[in-house]
Amino acid sequence: MKKKPLRPLVFLASWLVLSLAAAPILPAQEGDTQNTESSFEITRLVLCKAVENREPVDIVENFTLADQKAYCFMAVANSGQEQTLVFRWQFEDEEYYRLETKIGTSTNWRTFSTVTLRAGSWKVEILENEQVLQEIAFNCSE
Numbered sequence: 001m002k003k004k005p006l007r008p009l010v011f012l013a014s015w016l017v018l019s020l021a022a023a024p025i026l027p028a029q030e031g032d033t034q035n036t037e038s039s040f041e042i043t044r045l046v047l048c049k050a051v052e053n054r055e056p057v058d059i060v061e062n063f064t065l066a067d068q069k070a071y072c073f074m075a076v077a078n079s080g081q082e083q084t085l086v087f088r089w090q091f092e093d094e095e096y097y098r099l100e101t102k103i104g105t106s107t108n109w110r111t112f113s114t115v116t117l118r119a120g121s122w123k124v125e126i127l128e129n130e131q132v133l134q135e136i137a138f139n140c141s142e
Helices: 007-022
Strands: 040-052 055-060 069-078 083-091 094-103 106-116 120-128 131-141
Touching: 040 120, 040 131, 055 069, 069 083, 069 120, 069 131, 083 106, 094 106
Parallel strands: none
Antiparallel strands: 040 055, 040 069, 069 106, 083 094, 083 120, 120 131
């Protein structure tokens, strides 16, 4: 049996590998069909008086000073990589407190933030890269 030379096959394979390695990688252009949608969705955002067993307790729309603390509970479905979101609490239109939180990959990632209350007008914003994704406004009465 006569052996066939492998030299042309090796040359062709080498040429293909080098051609692919040298091909330019171009940035996505407007109109490309790449998925630029977020890989996460806030599925629940509520105010409550406590969080127990990773669930909100006594969901409310407003607070009184007798409540002492306000909780903002958030559930997120995240099918992608870890995300960083921020709870930004505002009191009387001024930033009062912010909490940066990591959101892992999960269909039901739950987290919360809390502040000590003062009487007045409040708002909690959920931020990604300083962009407001969702917000809840409420009042705290005496």
